Amino acid sequence: MDLTKRHGIITGAGQGIGRALALEFGRRGGHLLLVGRQLDTLAETARLVAAKGGTTEVLVEDLTQPGAVERIADLVSSWSIVDLLVNNAGNVRAGRLELTSDADVHSMIDLNLTAPILLTKTLLPALRHSGKERGSILVNISSGIALVGMPFYSIYAATKSGISQFGESLRRELIGTGVHVATVYPGATDTAMMTSQTAGAELGWGRRPLEDVITDLIAALEAGEHEINTAPESRREMQQLNITDPMAVDAALAPGLEALELAVRDHRSI
Structure with missing residues (x-):
């Protein structure tokens, strides 16, 4: 796929994978709407994108709030x-x-699952129209947890599995329309989102550098892949075992449950 001179929206663009993808599309001459909750982080992403040769617009928005999707759509409605x-x-x-509090349950479902579905639904006519010439790109960031449900992440796993199946179903719905749907499954990645979690490789949470994850992601997009797994090899072995013998995964995780709970109990980005 040709990733140059794309005109599009990146949510969660203030840090981590969102910022890194903005830089990749920016250095390829893209014009991007950067959406996030904090102006200072979005402004820094915009500065970095400009240094790479791209152009941006910035929208401070909480995607879980009423009217957020409509405000994004209104902003890009003038784009050709x-x-x-x-x-x-x-x-x-x-x-x-x-x-887990009810508020945290709703927060994860609202942002991780409901918001991207509604945003995609709203922008799909524009993506279809623009995709007639060289194809549009829809990228959904899921998680390796959608492939192996990990203890103490049940709600997060539910939302990321949901966005995975949303992408798979929509991909099949959009065959022949010019909209390329890609679902990304990052494993544990060294980003700010992980700073409050201390589980390491000994508990199955070895982290990959963000740069390596983005390199794999971009290469897979350019190759036209639809299912993009950036997990390390050790995690892929567990993913395969989870398909063939899921109870073996249960048995492998059981001895470390107490240590894992202690390591992840403060993991929060809400």
Whole structure:
């Protein structure tokens, strides 16, 4: 796929994977609407994109609030081309299910699942129209947890599995329309979202550098892939085992449950 001179929206663009993707599309001459909750981080992303040769507009927006999707659509309605949408914004709260507040449950579902579905629904006519010439790109950032549900992440896993199946179903719905739907499954990645979580490789949470994850992601997009797994090899072995013998994964995780709970109990980005 040709990733140059894309005109599109990246949510959660203030840091992490969202910022890194903005830089990649920016250095390829893209014009991007950067959406996020904090002006200072978005402004820094915009500055970095400009240094790479791209152009941006910035919108401070909480995607879970009423009218947010409509405000994004209104802002890009004057664009002649909308051929990129990256649904990246997300949040996490780890811990035992019974200790998770109802507010945190709703927050994860609203941002990780409901918001990208509604934003995609609203922008799909523009993506279809712009995709008639060289194809539009829809990227949904899921998670490796959608492939192996990890203890103490039940709500997060539900939302990321949901966005994965949303992408798979929509991809099949849009065959022949010029809209390329790609779902990305990052494993644990060294970003700010992970700073409140201390689980390491000994508990199955070895982290990849953000640069490596983005390199793999962009290469897969350019190759036209639809299912993009950026997890390290050790995690892929567990993913395969989860398909063939899921109870073996249960048994492998059981001895470390207490240590894992302690390591992730403060993991929160809400």
